[in-house]
Amino acid sequence: xxxxxxxxxxxxxxxxxxxxxxxxxxxxxxxxxxxxxxxxxxxxxxxxxxxxxxxxxxxxxxxxxxxxxxxxxxxxxxxxxxxxxxxxxxxxxxxxx
Numbered sequence: 001x002x003x004x005x006x007x008x009x010x011x012x013x014x015x016x017x018x019x020x021x022x023x024x025x026x027x028x029x030x031x032x033x034x035x036x037x038x039x040x041x042x043x044x045x046x047x048x049x050x051x052x053x054x055x056x057x058x059x060x061x062x063x064x065x066x067x068x069x070x071x072x073x074x075x076x077x078x079x080x081x082x083x084x085x086x087x088x089x090x091x092x093x094x095x096x097x
Contacts, residue, residue, distance in 0.1 A: 002034045002094055005051035006071070007060070011040030014057040014075050021074040022055065022087070029088040031095050052094055055087075067094065 004022060008015035015038040026034050039047040041058065048054050053067040057075055060068070067090060073083040 002031065002053065002091065003051045004034055004036045004053050004055060004091075005044075005047055006036060006038050006055045006057070007041050007044045007047070008038075008057040009041055011038055011043060015039070018055060018057050018071045018074045021071070021084075025084050025088050026091060028084070029092055031088075031091050033095075034091075053090065 006015045006019045006022060008018065019036045019038055022036060026032070037047065037051065041056070041060070044054070044056070044060065048064055048066070051066065054064050055069050055071045057070070057072050059070060069087060069090065071083065071087065073080045
C-alpha cells in the first residue's frame with residue numbers, strides 16, 4: 001500500500017483536483033494499492049509522517065525527508081503530460097519498494 005499525501009493551501013479545492021489526477025496516473029501505470037490523503041499546507045508537517053510520498057500544489061521549501069513533488073501542473077495545465085510521466089515513474093519506483 002502506497003500512502004500519497006496531497007497538500008494544497010486550504011486542503012479542499014485544489015488538492016481534490018490534484019488527487020483525481022493522481023488516481024488517473026495510478027490507473028495509467030497499473031498502480032492499484034494506493035491510499036490518497038489530502039491536507040492543507042499548514043497541516044503538512046503533522047500529516048506527512050504517515051505518507052510514502054508528498055505532493056503539493058504550491059511550492060514547499062521545507063525538508064520532507066521522503067519523495068516530494070509539486071503537482072501544480074495538474075491545476076494550471078502547464079507541462080501536465082511531463083508531470084504525469086514523472087509522477088507515474090516515481091510511483092512505480094515506490095511501488096517496487
